[in-house]
Amino acid sequence: MTTTVLICDDSRMARNQLARCLPPEWDVDIHFAEDGQHCLEVAAEVDPALIFLDLNMPEMDGYETLEEFRAQDFEYDVIVVSGDIQPDAQARVIGLGALNFIKKPVSKEKMLETLDLHGFYHAPDSAPETPQVERVVEQTDLNDQATFIDACQEITNVAMGRAGDSLARFLDVFVELPVPKVNLIEIGELIMALQFSEQESTVSSVCQGFIGPGISGEALLIFNDSSFSNIARLMKYKGKIDDSVELELLMDTANILVGACLQGISDQLDLSLSQGHPVVLGQHVQIADLLANDKPWNKTLSIEINYSIENESVDCDLLLLFTEDCIDTLKQRISYIV
Template identity: 80%
Template sequence: MAVSIIICDDSRMARNQLARCLPPDWEVDIHFAEDGRHCLEVASQVEPKLVFLDLNMPEMDGYETLEEFNAQNLGYDVIVVSGDIQPDAQARVVGLGAIDFVKKPISKEKMLATLESHGLYSETAAGTKTEAVRETAETDLNDKATFIDACQEIANIAMGRAGDSLARFLDVFVELPVPKVNHIELSELVMALQFAEQDTTVSSVCQGFIGPGLSGEALIIFNDSSFKNIAELMKYQGKIDDHVELELLMDISNILVGACLQGISDQLDISLSQGHPVVLGQHVMIPNLIKRNKQWRKTLSIEINYSIENRGVDCDLLLLFTEDCIETLKQRISYII
């Protein structure tokens, strides 16, 4: 009898990747869900034995989904598969009842070992991949929505690595969002930013990056109201002036930009070289900040807002890829999927 499984992730690319990693001779009935709320709806209809659950999702994230499973006394086996690899994240999901945590991207070997370790799968003579799994093999990256989804999943994994680096450096828990990806005119970027109110003053540094067929800039945009709190976290005891704020900004930038670009490099199997960080502005409005960047008319933007839990610290990592990177990105992503 086929085992009923739900794969819950807001990224179609991630759902497809995970489905393809399931053992080929395992008789399974696969169902997909796009967020926690959708997962609960599907679960009420199919009564799954196993749920693969992402953490960073809209509507209802993985933590909230686990809490709801507990509230309803739903005894599903849950394996969290996430790019948020902070030690605290792993401890929290296990505390909420998940039987395991696996970091993205999961491999076939890791999938097999995880399933076997929990007695969920063993070698069988019968059974083949279901039609639901085979259908996931086709992905058209020329479709804008599919391409944006793929970029978002690449960014999600890179975001998790950078968040983990920051969490370990400051000994905090970093709240991670769903990365926001846009292919837009640069003039539209200010309106697309979800980071802060447009009348909020911010400080920013930018860092260029380049690799085979890829180039762009990484911007760290730091809410000015966060400087006092980040100084306390970094145990700075002196007067906080513009010079100190710039040092703090550079420290955070080096951690987030370096780890995030390395995460992208590893996934795309390329080497991205970083330039020296340059101050883009201190205590300026976001619209004025973006207007200073006039190199390109159109850009692929990836926005990631990092917040430190209960500390009043917010900053945005904005990756801007030049228009001529699109075909290279499609080619590189096609190797993954």
Template identity: 55%
Template sequence: MATPVLICDDSNMARKQCARSLPDGWPVDVSFATNGEEGVEAIKEGKAELLLLDLNMPVMDGYEVLEAIRAQDLETMVVVISGDIQPEARSRVKQLGAIDFIKKPVDKEKLTGMLLEYGIIDAELMKAVEETVAPEPKPEKKAAEKKAAPKELPASANDSVPSELDPLLRDCLQELSNVAMGQAGDMLARLLKVFVELPIPNVNLIEVSELCMAFASVEDFHETSGVCQGFIGSGISGEALLILNDSSFGDMAALLNYKGQLDDSAELEVLMDISNILVGAYLKGLAEQLDLHFSRGAPVVLGQHCDVTQLLETKNQAWNRTLAIELSYAIEDYPIKCDLLLFFTEDSIPHLTHHASYLLDD
């Protein structure tokens, strides 16, 4: 009899990756949910003897799903699969009833081993399946086959820049950002000994002037300080901007154990430290997934104690249209507001599409 397995993740790419990572030959009936609310309803319908659950989702996130399962006494075994790899995240999901945690992108061998460990799949059955199923190609062979036949996306390195971002590419970049953002958040959490609240990455092809207006509407004209850092690699180039609300400096300096007077020089040091952590870890995580390397330039101060639109004005002058990835980090129990923006040049988009295409399978 097939085991009902529910994969709950807002990313189509992540759902497919997770489904492909299930053990070969395991009789399963796989269902999908795109957010936590859909996931809870599917559990009630009996579609989730096993639930593979993401944490970072709209409508209802993974923590809220675990709370709903406990509150409503729903029958399911939950394995969390997430890009949020903070130790505190692992601890919290287990306290809420998850049997285990696996980091994204999911490793097939680790998932199979975990399912065997908890008795969710039968070891004797899997042994019999392995004896009848052809062996998997060696990793290097699989990589070569994948390299030879990437998933077709709307643009290639020779195509013009699209007027709108293709949904398939947006979903892919959002999931890549989710993993890279989680690595950066983990580094910040360990350094500051806090829990970092991670957002859902916002990925869009946008006029920089539109971004200025959007920020002006949400920042309530609070003063901010910002630093930018250029990056380049494999035909892809852009700039990363770290923007910190000025009201956050006191708490951030205390968490970093800064001593003495918090003057402009000290605030700049705080800003540079946070930028090095978040920008460096994010770009490293993104590059590893795309199988490339980014070289970073020296950080440049955009401004201190000014309106956010003034910080973005230089980008408005440099580029008209850009691929923008927005990540708004927050720290639990602290009024700290920190935004990381990644701007990719227009001519980078076809190259980024080309690299991302290798990660997509039918």
């Protein structure tokens, strides 16, 4: 009997990865949705027996989708598949009715274990006599810029989740994760592409260079100055907050987010990235002034992640800038995944 499965994720790469992790001998009819609203529409048409649901999506995210299922009394079986691995995130989706949570990137072993646990699929006692063809959902050409950007965004999504989890555990908070913004742009256009929440406010920033096999670039943590008092309270700092204390808080936050995010990217691409010493770019300056320094390259792969903390006025941007010379290496590494 054919099982109808709906995979909801805004990334084509993620949809492909998840579909390939389904047991090849499992008789399934796979459908796809690109965000929560699309998921509601497709589910109404196909009545899926099982939905795989991402959390960080535009339009309607995974939490909102689960809430809508509950509001409309839809009794879909849902397994959340996400890069947001915070314990609170996992507890929240279970509380909203999800059967289980699987962290990205998904392994075939974990998929099989989860499907077996909930009775959707049981592996045969013996291997099938004829080899099974691996599922191919959508062709991916990394020379197509949109496909390449999508793949970079999905890799960042996983790395972002690890960094957010590290910060959440350090501060004992819930970190709200965005959809990463990825652009292949001219350096001169970078400031226009930034989505920092308060462009008119002053910021402070540190920069760390990174390098690996065929990879080089810079990581910038841009911290809204209005956030310092709140981050100090969360770090349980009791003294007077002056420039030196703010710099220490900035460095602590950068060490957590930059280190965890770059490690997450390294693990997925199977390479080692070495980090340079952090350098202060400026304190209490405008973003335009902060990014006015000329870079030794003309075009960059810019990845922006805006981290915020639930119920706290803490807002910071992590900006990863890869040199244009990295593009071919990144495509080669990503090709091993897709």
